[in-house]
Amino acid sequence: MRSLDELKKLKAKTQKEISTREKTGKPTIIVHMGTCGIANGAREVLNAALAELKERNLTDIHVTQTGCPGLCHLEPLVTISEPGKKPCVYGKVSVENMKRIILQHVVNGQPVTEWLVNLEK
């Protein structure tokens, strides 16, 4: 270590890696993975979300899973939850849709309204 800058760079790099352990205040992508969700391809959607985040180097976005909320006919379901905002639930999410949700909603903050399945939109 020959300078403070080097230390700062090292910090920035690792900080992203361990941000999974901290509350970042950024949106969380929740993939519903009940049996119905898995049967309808939730696993692929989850993988697509991870690949897209990695591609965009968005390691401070948390990806978690949860069970079936009961809307089995609309699986795979994905919820985007942001602190202080109403969660947005997307239905029949495909691999392609997942990428667009990340770009439009997670990155740009514009929910893709036509895909939302929340009862009150």
Added chain:
Amino acid sequence: MEFYRSHVLICTGTGCTSSNSRALIDTLKKELVENGLEKEIQVIETGCFGFCNLGPIMVVYPEGVFYCRVSEADLREVVQEHFVKGRVVQRLLYHEPNSTVKTTEFDEIEFFKHQKRVALSNCGVIDPEKIEEYIARDGYFALAKVLHEMTPAQVIEEIKKSGLRGRGGGGFPTGMKWEFAAKAPGDQKYVVCNADEGDPGAFMDRSVLEGDPHAVLEAMAIAGYAIGANQGYIYVRAEYPIAVERLTKAIEQARKLGLLGKNIFGMGFDFDIGLRLGAGAFVCGEETALLTSVEGRRGEPRPRPPFPANKGLWEKPTIINNVETFANIPRIIRYGADWFASMGTEKSKGTKVFALAGKIKNTGLIEVPMGTTLRTIVYDIGGGILNDKEFKAVQIGGPSGGCIPAALLDTPIDYDNLIAAGAMMGSGGLIVMDNDTCMVDIARFFLEFTQDESCGKCPPCRIGTKRMLEILTRITEGKGKPEDIDNLEALAKTIKSSALCALGQTSPNPILSTLKYFRDEYEAHIHDKKCPAGVCQALLSYTIIEDKCRGCGLCARNCPVNAISGKVKEPYVIDREKCIKCGACMEKCKFGAIERK
């Protein structure tokens, strides 16, 4: 860079390692590979969370789900349910001792809620074997700050202003110690870390070293800069293998990144650290004995003055601080003396780590602001007394400390209040005792320890502790004499004023404090030949209460020495001559007909 969606932190501190967390890690990694999740879920070995009686502990991020007492057999379910399907495994969650409601996230648990983690802020959060994770949480930025922005005098001033006092026992102001060493003439100076934690039941320093070793290294380098030293030594006991291993790795990593060694940050400051392993003598926790041992000689104390700040290691000016003291330093530099001084009481600033042990529901390691009451520690954090028995006292400060009775439960804990109560902070071992504990026996236990650990150099300690132990043993065996209490007090006073080092000077504390608060128990042992708590075997007798005995004969069948006789369906009788007071009969009796007095 790999991107993992989930981090699984498993404690590999000493507590969880002994409940087999290593095997857990191996099995979990295997399960993840079988389910094709090894690239999504990262397993991280971390330091102590503090909740040791629930080990092995596993925390899953980003959700922050807290699983406890996880066994290898549970892992398949955790992987299948939680990691594949996102369903938290309810049965492995924690529930408060007094409720059945399960708590998912670990910041919601009462045990953690009342704590304020400063020295332990990285324990259970980072992987202690990766210097990068320490750096990601602002590690080594305090060292950078002092080298770039502060003069040594400013560093000392900042530490003085923070009000930090030594966490190893005495509570001497750290900033003043540094100032003495900085002002002492000499071209060669040393920084020493006292990691010779020897109190029975104490594992604060151990957990810091295992969970956050770099904090200690960084602090030592800061101290080196402040006093003008370029060499440090950590004296750690060889009985702490995990701590030794992690320290060794940490030193190597810091050297590799140039955070130890020559010309750190290109600022012309050199500092390096060496490890010295102690053989585990209690007296080597005393600073002069420790320094002698680092020099490679037999660990015996020497008179002070001269204090180590003037004549320490190899007669050179030396500062010697405890692990927890050092762990606070980088945080003080980073967040400022005012931030640190905003916690605690008037004369005791900051936080203190305590090891909670004894008859308490939540055993483990806690860190609370100075001035927290014993009641909060025992009842809110500790969850109360085991089996909801009555609280009797806590023994604080180990063999050098004393007991604090129930009447003082609401005293704010800080250095000065503890001294006033006849105890001392010590390193922070807290042993909770309930009504089944005999205070004379406790005093005897601690005296047995100090007597055994006395180095023998000075007669007050060598002979005095022996005599005190003899008297205490005699009392617990029912052979106490009326003059014993006076003799104990006289001996205690003499030893306190004449022993060479702190080990001897504080050795009578357990006796003096139990005499102060529980004199009646001593008197009951000596005059009535009774042990009120029912602990001292020689003073006990077992009797069968005639009215309650149904004559089932279960006691007689279980007595190992055939001391119980009688006819079926008639009250049985114990032969006192034959009885060895093992208590087997009392344990077996279904009608509560056997009495111990």
